[in-house]
Amino acid sequence: MLARRFLYLIAGLIVLTLAAGLTWSLFQDQLLRMTFVPGGRFDAAAAGPAPDYRSAAAWLSRPDLPxxxxxxxxxxxxPAVEKPAIAVFYVPPTTYYSKASWNAPIANVESRQWLRAFAWSEASxxxxxxxxxxxxxxxxxxGTFMTDSPDAAKALDLAYGDVERAFDAxxxxxxxxxxxLLAGHSQGTLHLMRLLKDKVAGKPIAKRxxxxxxxxxxxxxxxxxPVLGLPACTRADQAGxxxxxQSFAEPAEPRQIREIFESSVGLTGAPRKGTNMICVNPLTGLPASAAAPDANIGALVPRSDYMGADVKPGVVGARCDPSGVLLIGAPPKGFDRFVMPGNNYHVFDYALFWANIRADAARRSAAYLGR
Known part of the structure; x- marks a missing residue:
């Protein structure tokens, strides 16, 4: 059932590619905005009450949840050890695709399903x-990510407020x-960047x-x-x-990513245009590196009946491109139906390297605990 929900999620996200041919190639940005950007003004009340993170019901994952x-x-x-020495704070990606409001109500059924799917395929x-x-x-x-409207910024502020309060709890x-250990994806990463700046950098918790x-x-x-309180990783056994x-098959067209990056201001207040993106290869744990498919010890590949998933080695290699994106070579089998524009394998940023990420986390955890 979890695998089925995961693939439903992928299908939902990849509705971005349903418009095809010349019309899509010429008007994709306009079509995306028409499809996903809310037409009304931001209204915090439309998202419903804020979650109470003292309650187990406000959590997707927590050690005491059955x-x-x-x-x-x-x-x-x-399986994991019964009493791990480390706590993981994971922030899921976007799980709401409706134009009905700028933020997902906590009780939204579809959003809750997608949250479970991402916890299964990423946090695991x-x-x-x-x-x-x-x-x-x-x-x-x-649709928040397809407009410069002030309402979009307000929606992200509301979402971040929830994440910040959850972190405090x-x-x-x-x-x-x-x-x-902090982990996130897509919108979850955006919130974690802000969290690092506001709640971690320069504070005693940074050492943890x-x-x-x-x-x-x-x-x-x-x-x-410079304001995140942690450096980019330069060694495979480095902690802290x-x-x-960001995963792309070849030929890659990361135009949308570059436009977001180069038109925005960094957390330091300086423009991102002309600067370098972090790219740490999940197969090697090293920046600006390359690895053949045989270095991939296991991608999380959905089964043909969509009722499960298997870890399969050697599915893709990966190399950090000078532009800052991660290139995975030719489109891999088993993932070809769920690709976003530009050969963007964003949905599979974790799944393509699942076992390597697991090993990388174990290696960095051992380095931290051993120092």
């Missing part, structure tokens, strides 16, 4: 090294010396961060990293650093 999708494991993968990569905490939050809708329930997996969002080495990548 039904936690982040604890899922594919066949043949060893970390369940060998830590107890996973993942908040339900009033995610900004997909998470930290309050941990022992004061418990190490923390094992690593930050800030995946699926462009991060500037020069205009963002940031990993980030």
């Amino acid at each position: 039904d936690d999708p982040a604890r899922w494991l594919p066949d043949g993968v060893a 990569a970390f369940n060998a090294i830590g107890a996973i905490w993942a908040p339900r939050y009033r995610s900004a809708t997909l 998470f930290v309050a329930q941990l022992p004061a010396n418990r190490p923390i 961060i094992v690593a930050a997996y800030l995946v699926g969002w462009p991060i500037s080495v020069e205009a963002d990293v 650093c940031i990993l980030s990548w």
Whole structure:
């Protein structure tokens, strides 16, 4: 059932590619805005009440939840230790695609389904090294990222407010010396970047961060990293650093990513235009590196009946392109039906490298605990 929901999620996201041919190639940006950007003004009340993170009901994943999708494991993968030394704070990506409001109500049925699917396919990569905490939050809708409207900024502020309060509740329930691993994807990464700047950088808690997996969002080495409180990772066994990548098959066309990146201002206040994106290869744990498919110890590949998924080695290689994106070579089998414009494998940023991410997290955790 989880695998089926995961693939339904993919199908929902890849509705972006339903318009085809000349019309799509000429008018894709306009069509996307018409399809996904809300027409009304931002209204915080439309998203419903803020979640109460003192309650288990406000969490998608938490160590005391009996039904936690982040604890899922594919066949043949060893379960996590019973009492892990590390706590994982995972922030899911966008899970709301409606024009009805700028933010997802916590009770929205579709959003809740997609949250479970992402916990299953992404957060599960970390369940060998830590107890996973993942908040339900009033995610900004997909159309937020297709407009410069002030309403979009307000929607992201509301979503971030939920994430920040969830993080405070998470930290309050941990022992004061418990190490923390941060992980996010897409919108989740955007919120974690702000969280690092506001709540971690320059504070004692920064010493507790094992690593930050800030995946699926462009991060500037020069205009963002200096205020995040952690450096970009430069070694495979380095703790206390940031990993980030964005997956494209070849021929790649990352135009939309570059436009977002180059038209925006970094968290330092400086323009991102002309700066370098972080690209840490998840197959090697190293920046600006390349690896053949045989270095991939396991991608999370959906089964043909969509009723499960298997970890399969050697599915794709990967190399960091000078532009800052991660190139995975020719489109891989098993993933070809769910590709976003530009050969963007954004939906599979975690799944393509699931076992390597799991091993990378274990390696960095061991380095942190051993120092």
